[in-house]
Amino acid sequence: MARLTWRPARLVKVREETASARTLVFDVPGWPGHLPGQHVDVRLTADDGYTARRSYSLAGPDGVELTVQRVDDGEVSPYLTEVMRPGDELEVRGPVGGWFVWRPANPAPVLLVAGGAGVVPLMAMLRARRASRSATPFRLVYSVRSPEQLYYADELAAPDPGVDVSVVYTRTAPDGEARPAGRLTAADLGPSGEADCYVCGPTGFVEAAAGLLLELGHDPARVRTERFGPTGE
Amino acid sequence: MGIISRGFQGRRRGDDERLPPGQYLTEDFPVLSAGPTPRVPLDRWEFTIDTEGGQVHRWNWQELRALPSETPTVDIHCVTTWSKLDTRWQGVSLDVLFEDVETAAEYALVHSYGGYTTNLPLEDLLDGKAWIAYRYDGEELEPRHGGPARLLVPHLYFWKSAKWVRGIRLLNEDWPGFWETAGYHDYGDPWREQRYEGD
Numbered sequence: 001m002a003r004l005t006w007r008p009a010r011l012v013k014v015r016e017e018t019a020s021a022r023t024l025v026f027d028v029p030g031w032p033g034h035l036p037g038q039h040v041d042v043r044l045t046a047d048d049g050y051t052a053r054r055s056y057s058l059a060g061p062d063g064v065e066l067t068v069q070r071v072d073d074g075e076v077s078p079y080l081t082e083v084m085r086p087g088d089e090l091e092v093r094g095p096v097g098g099w100f101v102w103r104p105a106n107p108a109p110v111l112l113v114a115g116g117a118g119v120v121p122l123m124a125m126l127r128a129r130r131a132s133r134s135a136t137p138f139r140l141v142y143s144v145r146s147p148e149q150l151y152y153a154d155e156l157a158a159p160d161p162g163v164d165v166s167v168v169y170t171r172t173a174p175d176g177e178a179r180p181a182g183r184l185t186a187a188d189l190g191p192s193g194e195a196d197c198y199v200c201g202p203t204g205f206v207e208a209a210a211g212l213l214l215e216l217g218h219d220p221a222r223v224r225t226e227r228f229g230p231t232g233e
Numbered sequence: 234m235g236i237i238s239r240g241f242q243g244r245r246r247g248d249d250e251r252l253p254p255g256q257y258l259t260e261d262f263p264v265l266s267a268g269p270t271p272r273v274p275l276d277r278w279e280f281t282i283d284t285e286g287g288q289v290h291r292w293n294w295q296e297l298r299a300l301p302s303e304t305p306t307v308d309i310h311c312v313t314t315w316s317k318l319d320t321r322w323q324g325v326s327l328d329v330l331f332e333d334v335e336t337a338a339e340y341a342l343v344h345s346y347g348g349y350t351t352n353l354p355l356e357d358l359l360d361g362k363a364w365i366a367y368r369y370d371g372e373e374l375e376p377r378h379g380g381p382a383r384l385l386v387p388h389l390y391f392w393k394s395a396k397w398v399r400g401i402r403l404l405n406e407d408w409p410g411f412w413e414t415a416g417y418h419d420y421g422d423p424w425r426e427q428r429y430e431g432d
C-alpha cells in the first residue's frame with residue numbers, strides 16, 4: 001500500500017442534519033475512492049502552524065462526505081459544525097480501515113446497529129447497497145436519544161426495498177411510538193437470522209450492543225465493531 | 234506547514250512533553266477492538282509460547298498468577314489519538330516467561346482469544362518492555378479492557394498490546410497481524426507517529 005498522503009479538501013456543500021450535526025461535502029482532488037465503512041483522518045491547521053487531527057467516517061460510497069456531531073467542549077467538531085464555510089479548506093488522508101467495511105459483492109444478509117453518530121459509516125453501507133442495486137437484505141437498528149437527534153431522517157423514511165429500518169429512542173419517543181423510550185435491548189435486535197453485523201457508535205453503546213448480539217446467538221466472528229469515542233450515549 | 238483552515242484556533246490543551254505527536258490526553262479509558270469482547274473462563278484459560286522449533290511452553294491461570302509479578306506505571310498511546318498517562322498495572326514480565334525459552338527467532342506473532350493477532354519484533358517484548366497484565370488500577374482486569382489478561386507493550390501504539398492474550402508464536406520471519414494486514418503500521422512507534430503503513 002502506498003503511503004497515505006494528506007490531501008487538500010475544499011468544503012463545497014453543507015447540509016444540516018440536526019441542530020447539532022451537519023453533513024460536509026468536500027472536493028478532494030485525486031481522492032482514490034473507498035469502501036463503505038472506511039474513515040478519513042482530518043487535519044486542521046491554525047495560522048500559526050498548530051494542528052489538530054481527528055477521524056471521521058465517510059458517509060457515502062463516493063467522494064468525501066462526512067457527518068459530524070458537535071461535541072460541545074470539543075476542539076475539532078465545533079469548528080466543523082459551526083465555523084467552517086463553503087470555500088474553506090482542511091486536509092484529509094485516507095481511506096483508512098480495511099475491516100469495518102461492507103463489500104457489495106458479499107451476498108450475506110446484513111444487520112447494522114447504530115448509536116447516535118455511529119450511523120454515519122452504516123449509512124455509507126446502505127447508500128452503497130442502493131448505488132450498486134444490490135438485493136442483499138439489510139436491517140438497520142438505529143438508537144438515538146430523541147426524534148430531533150435523527151440523522152438522514154427523510155432518506156431513512158423513504159421506502160427502500162429489502163431494507164428494514166427501525167429507530168430505537170432512548171430518552172424521548174415521538175408521539176404514537178409503541179415502544180417506550182429506553183435503552184437498546186435484545187428484543188430490539190431480534191429476531192434475526194444469521195447476518196454480518198456491523199455495530200458503530202460511542203464505546204459504551206458498542207460494548208452493550210455487541211454483547212446483545214452475542215446473547216442472541218450471533219457468531220462473534222461476524223460481528224464487526226467501530227468505536228467512536230470514549231464517552232457519551 | 235499544511236493548508237490553513239480559516240478561523241481554526243484550536244484548543245491547545247498544553248504541550249505535554251509526555252504526549253507523542255498528534256496525541257491528546259484523555260482521562261477515560263478508551264476501548265478499541267475490532268469485534269465483541271470474548272469471555273474466557275479462567276479454568277480453561279492458558280497462555281503459550283510456541284518456538285520456531287516447535288516447542289510449546291504453557292501456563293494455566295494458577296501458574297501465571299503464581300509467577301513473580303511487577304506493577305508498572307506507564308503511559309499508553311492509542312492510534313486513534315488518545316493517550317492516557319500514568320496507568321497502573323500488575324502482571325508478569327515477559328522476561329520471566331521467556332526465562333526457559335530457547336529461541337533464535339526475531340519475530341513474535343501474538344494471538345488472542347477471539348482470533349485477534351498482532352506482530353512485533355521479539356526484542357520489543359524483552360528487557361523489561363512488556364508484560365502479561367492481569368490487574369489494572371488495583372482491580373482485576375475487566376473483560377472489555379482485555380481481561381483476564383492482556384499483553385502490555387506501552388512503548389508501541391496500544392493495538393500491539395493484545396487484549397485477551399492467549400499466546401505468542403516465535404517466527405523467523407515477520408508475519409503481519411490483524412491491523413497490520415489492514416493497513417496499519419508494522420511497528421507502530423507513537424514517537425515517530427507510525428500510524429499507517431508507510432508512515
Ligand SMILES: Cc1cc2nc3c(=O)[nH]c(=O)nc-3n(C[C@H](O)[C@H](O)[C@H](O)COP(=O)(O)OP(=O)(O)OC[C@H]3O[C@@H](n4cnc5c(N)ncnc54)[C@H](O)[C@@H]3O)c2cc1C
Pocket residue numbers: 039054055056057058067068069070071073074075076077078117120121202226227228229230231232257259261313
Ligand atoms: C474511526 C472513527 C470514526 C469516527 N467517525 C465520526 C463521525 O463520522 N462523526 C462524528 O461526529 N464523530 C466521529 N468520530 C469521533 C471524532 O473523531 C471525534 O472524536 C469527535 O468529533 C470529537 O472531537 P472534538 O475535537 O470535537 O472533541 P475533543 O476535543 O477530542 O474532546 C472534547 C471532549 O469531548 C469528549 N468526547 C470526545 N469525543 C466524544 C464523542 N464522540 N462523544 C462524546 N464525547 C466525546 C472528550 O472526552 C472530551 O472531554 C469518529 C472517531 C473514530 C475513532
